[in-house]
Amino acid sequence: MFRRILVVAILLITFSCAKEVAKKFPDGFRIISKVSPDLNNKKVQLLSISNQKSKVIDTTRVVDGKIVLEGKIESPEFGYLTIDGLKGAFPFIIENGDMTINVNGSNFSKSTISGSPENDITSKHQKDLQLLSDSSKKITAKLNSAKKSRNPEELALAKASYDSLIRAKNTLDKNFIKTNSNHYAGAIILERVANSKSIPQKEAKALYNNLNEDIRKSPIGNRIRIIVNKVSVAVGNVAPNFSGKTPDGKSLALNDVKSKLTLIDFWASWCGPCRRENPNVVKMYEKYHNKGLEIIGVSLDKKNQQKRWVDAIAKDRLTWPQISNLKGWQDPIARTYGVRSIPATFLLDENGKILHKNLRGKRLEDKVEELLN
Numbered sequence: 001m002f003r004r005i006l007v008v009a010i011l012l013i014t015f016s017c018a019k020e021v022a023k024k025f026p027d028g029f030r031i032i033s034k035v036s037p038d039l040n041n042k043k044v045q046l047l048s049i050s051n052q053k054s055k056v057i058d059t060t061r062v063v064d065g066k067i068v069l070e071g072k073i074e075s076p077e078f079g080y081l082t083i084d085g086l087k088g089a090f091p092f093i094i095e096n097g098d099m100t101i102n103v104n105g106s107n108f109s110k111s112t113i114s115g116s117p118e119n120d121i122t123s124k125h126q127k128d129l130q131l132l133s134d135s136s137k138k139i140t141a142k143l144n145s146a147k148k149s150r151n152p153e154e155l156a157l158a159k160a161s162y163d164s165l166i167r168a169k170n171t172l173d174k175n176f177i178k179t180n181s182n183h184y185a186g187a188i189i190l191e192r193v194a195n196s197k198s199i200p201q202k203e204a205k206a207l208y209n210n211l212n213e214d215i216r217k218s219p220i221g222n223r224i225r226i227i228v229n230k231v232s233v234a235v236g237n238v239a240p241n242f243s244g245k246t247p248d249g250k251s252l253a254l255n256d257v258k259s260k261l262t263l264i265d266f267w268a269s270w271c272g273p274c275r276r277e278n279p280n281v282v283k284m285y286e287k288y289h290n291k292g293l294e295i296i297g298v299s300l301d302k303k304n305q306q307k308r309w310v311d312a313i314a315k316d317r318l319t320w321p322q323i324s325n326l327k328g329w330q331d332p333i334a335r336t337y338g339v340r341s342i343p344a345t346f347l348l349d350e351n352g353k354i355l356h357k358n359l360r361g362k363r364l365e366d367k368v369e370e371l372l373n
Contacts, residue, residue, distance in 0.1 A: 260292030
């Protein structure tokens with residue numbers, strides 16, 4: 001009993017004098033919080049978020065109306081705290097050091113944190129965003145009302161207000177990231193912005209390049225780098241080059257295929273819809289190949305399906321170039337092009353620009369005829 005009283009006393013001293021004494025965990029974090037005794041024995045979880053996925057960092061339970069969470073992270077990360085018995089979660093930046101969370105029992109998400117430099121930096125930004133969020137509710141209501149009334153003038157005004165609000169939010173985020181390029185808080189906001197694609201990829205990349213070098217090399221910096229450098233396969237963009245092995249083992253790249261129109265055709269020997277579509281593609285190829293159509297087939301067969309792939313090419317009379325990395329759904333070409341189902345097609349002009357995606361059957365042939373004529 002004496003030992004438990006002693007431990008609680010030490011915690012209370014740390015809680016009340018956090019700003020006056022040296023940190024007890026200079027290489028890690030300790031988060032302390034007081035809550036209602038009604039929550040005693042309730043489960044508490046601390047989670048971090050990366051790549052839009054959550055990961056449990058520490059778990060504990062409420063003891064005598066108190067929460068103590070301890071651990072160590074490589075660099076500051078965005079995360080949140082959950083307490084069984086309280087609705088929602090408290091979002092904040094997890095960083096090494098002593099922190100105190102002042103729990104708001106009536107609205108857990110509006111709790112506050114002290115002793116955390118990164119969270120101090122974001123506090124004003126969060127307040128500014130909250131003001132915009134409050135305004136957005138009214139604007140969204142007006143927009144929905146205008147859509148129902150089908151009044152063109154009312155809809156135009158509501159949409160203009162909504163677009164203005166989005167621009168204001170994006171400006172707030174960009175200014176915050178620029179101002180805090182030496183803080184992880186800036187990188188955390190940039191990761192959110194880059195993931196949501198709320199600003200152009202080019203702008204997100206420029207903001208990333210402006211980050212402190214140590215932050216760029218950190219886990220969150222590496223995640224942002226992947227996002228901002230991801231190749232876009234949107235219509236109007238130049239198709240990313242790729243290469244693979246032909247059935248006879250030779251290397252062939254997209255850039256090796258030169259024609260007025262090029263169709264990238266993702267398929268596989270095991271794909272029923274692909275095989276049923278192949279006769280239509282064969283017919284189209286025979287009709288338009290001499291007029292400037294070329295096709296490059298990309299198979300998502302696996303290594304143990306190589307013979308099946310080669311046999312399917314022969315059986316279906318696919319006379320155009322074929323390649324495969326024999327990695328199934330892990331094929332790097334398919335991943336670059338964001339292919340999640342097959343058959344999938346990308347129609348390119350003579351400069352490699354993507355004109356259309358996922359056209360099949362008559363729609364595909366009609367478009368090829370239109371473009372070649």
